[in-house]
Amino acid sequence: MINIKAYKNLSATCNEKNVTLVAVSKTKPASAILELYNLGQRDFGENYVQELIEKEKQLPKDISWHFIGHLQTNKVKQIISFVHLIHGIDSLKLLKEINKQSEKINKITNCLLQVHIAQEETKFGLDENELNEIIQQCDSSSLKNINVCGLMGMATNTDDENQIRKEFHYLKSLQTKLSTVNFQSSILSMGMTADYKIAIEEGSNMIRVGSLIFGNRNYKPV
Numbered sequence: 183m184i185n186i187k188a189y190k191n192l193s194a195t196c197n198e199k200n201v202t203l204v205a206v207s208k209t210k211p212a213s214a215i216l217e218l219y220n221l222g223q224r225d226f227g228e229n230y231v232q233e234l235i236e237k238e239k240q241l242p243k244d245i246s247w248h249f250i251g252h253l254q255t256n257k258v259k260q261i262i263s264f265v266h267l268i269h270g271i272d273s274l275k276l277l278k279e280i281n282k283q284s285e286k287i288n289k290i291t292n293c294l295l296q297v298h299i300a301q302e303e304t305k306f307g308l309d310e311n312e313l314n315e316i317i318q319q320c321d322s323s324s325l326k327n328i329n330v331c332g333l334m335g336m337a338t339n340t341d342d343e344n345q346i347r348k349e350f351h352y353l354k355s356l357q358t359k360l361s362t363v364n365f366q367s368s369i370l371s372m373g374m375t376a377d378y379k380i381a382i383e384e385g386s387n388m389i390r391v392g393s394l395i396f397g398n399r400n401y402k403p404v
């Protein structure tokens with residue numbers, strides 16, 4: 183069940199603050215997405231390639247699909263033709279594959295570099311050195327079909343607000359730093375159900391919110 187009231191409040195907040203709201207619909211049925219679509223929502227986020235492909239087939243073509251999960255190189259070609267923004271780039275190998283597949287269909291694909299800002303070992307992402315290396319490669323190499331347009335990060339899953347704020351603050355500072363070296367980094371994708379308020383306070387302009395809108399997820403597909 184969609185929480186319409188929560189969605190409308192969130193959507194109004196985002197409009198007011200110029201923040202893009204990505205509704206994270208992973209594990210939720212196409213019918214729930216359509217319900218939100220009918221309220222005006224167009225940006226949706228998915229984590230699993232197969233699930234995204236199935237939904238894309240069934241749903242209106244003017245939806246902007248965000249891939250927010252960990253993308254395997256061998257699956258890039260399955261989503262490249264319709265994906266609007268890929269959030270989780272964490273290797274040059276993946277960027278090169280996206281470039282190659284984009285070139286084939288004459289498309290420029292929008293990508294965000296994922297930075298590891300959390301304390302947990304398990305979360306994907308680049309550290310500051312790796313980030314700088316990738317950006318240099320982007321500048322100097324022939325990744326002509328890639329548009330790296332910003333950064334993405336996930337904070338530690340904790341009740342400690344100061345910790346979360348510190349991590350988002352760090353990501354924002356990285357983005358600011360990069361903008362001085364001629365890196366067009368306009369998007370800062372940070373904040374989910376538990377921490378989007380802090381993320382917006384710390385400079386996020388794109389939040390990825392699932393459970394607040396769609397309710398808790400009760401299964402995890404493979």
Ligand SMILES: *Cc1c(COP(=O)(O)O)cnc(C)c1O
Nearest residue numbers: 206250374375376390391392393
């Ligand atoms: C699932 C997911 C979200 C949404 O999480 P909620 O806590 O349900 O808002 C956001 N970002 C990423 C990368 C996710 O995997």
